Amino acid sequence: xxxxxxxxxxLRAFEAAARHLSFxxxxxxxxxxxxxxxxxxxxxEGRLGVRLFERLHKQLILTAAxxxxxxxxxxxxxxxxxxxxxxxxxGAVLLQLGVHGGFDLRHLALAEFRGAHADIGLRVLQPAGLxxxxxxxxxxxxxxxxxxxxxxxxxxxxxGSGLGDWLIAPEGTADCPEVVSFREWLRAVASRTxxxxxxxxxxxxxx
Numbered sequence: 001x002x003x004x005x006x007x008x009x010x011l012r013a014f015e016a017a018a019r020h021l022s023f024x025x026x027x028x029x030x031x032x033x034x035x036x037x038x039x040x041x042x043x044x045e046g047r048l049g050v051r052l053f054e055r056l057h058k059q060l061i062l063t064a065a066x067x068x069x070x071x072x073x074x075x076x077x078x079x080x081x082x083x084x085x086x087x088x089x090x091g092a093v094l095l096q097l098g099v100h101g102g103f104d105l106r107h108l109a110l111a112e113f114r115g116a117h118a119d120i121g122l123r124v125l126q127p128a129g130l131x132x133x134x135x136x137x138x139x140x141x142x143x144x145x146x147x148x149x150x151x152x153x154x155x156x157x158x159x160g161s162g163l164g165d166w167l168i169a170p171e172g173t174a175d176c177p178e179v180v181s182f183r184e185w186l187r188a189v190a191s192r193t194x195x196x197x198x199x200x201x202x203x204x205x206x207x
Contacts, residue, residue: 007047009040010040012030013030013036014040014044014066015070015073015074016029017041017053018062018073021060021061023038028151028171029170030136032136033134052069093119093121094121095121097138097139098126098142099124099126099142100128103126103142109189110124120178129141129143130143133170139179141168142166143168144164144166147164147168149168153168154166167186
């Protein structure tokens with residue numbers, strides 16, 4: 001059987017925007033820009049030949065067609081997520097960490113992290129930058145910069161002010177258990193290196 005389906009990214013944009021009634025909040029969840037969400041929804045409306053939202057000043061409202069469409073789309077994504085979850089080993093969660101090219105991974109003691117968190121499958125992409133984070137290729141990022149990125153939680157991981165290294169995660173997923181575990185690991189590494197009398201690797205994070 002061949003299914004007549006709109007593009008998956010357009011459906012994801014519609015479903016997230018409909019739940020939040022906000023392109024901005026949907027963009028945070030999907031790790032894209034609000035403009036990208038709006039374009040995806042507009043393309044979906046053009047494909048379907050119906051308006052799914054009323055776009056008022058600073059307000060997004062589902063049309064009757066959008067209200068009718070949303071439950072089936074949400075259920076479809078829920079079924080896909082449940083089917084995917086059943087394929088994974090029990091308790092296994094994949095965390096994809098991006099790291100800028102100039103960062104020394106030895107500072108993170110990743111082998112120890114993996115040993116202490118058998119339930120988290122950690123993968124590292126280096127080099128990686130904000131583009132990979134925005135595109136969803138990584139779940140969180142160690143980036144070099146000033147740490148000012150609206151829609152993202154930014155924790156400094158070195159001493160000083162100004163340009164530095166930051167752990168960056170989308171606000172929508174910054175409190176996911178696997179992300180919290182990695183953030184706490186950085187905190188533990190900072191404490192351990194400080195107590196040992198060596199230069200601190202991590203400064204602001206967790207304060």
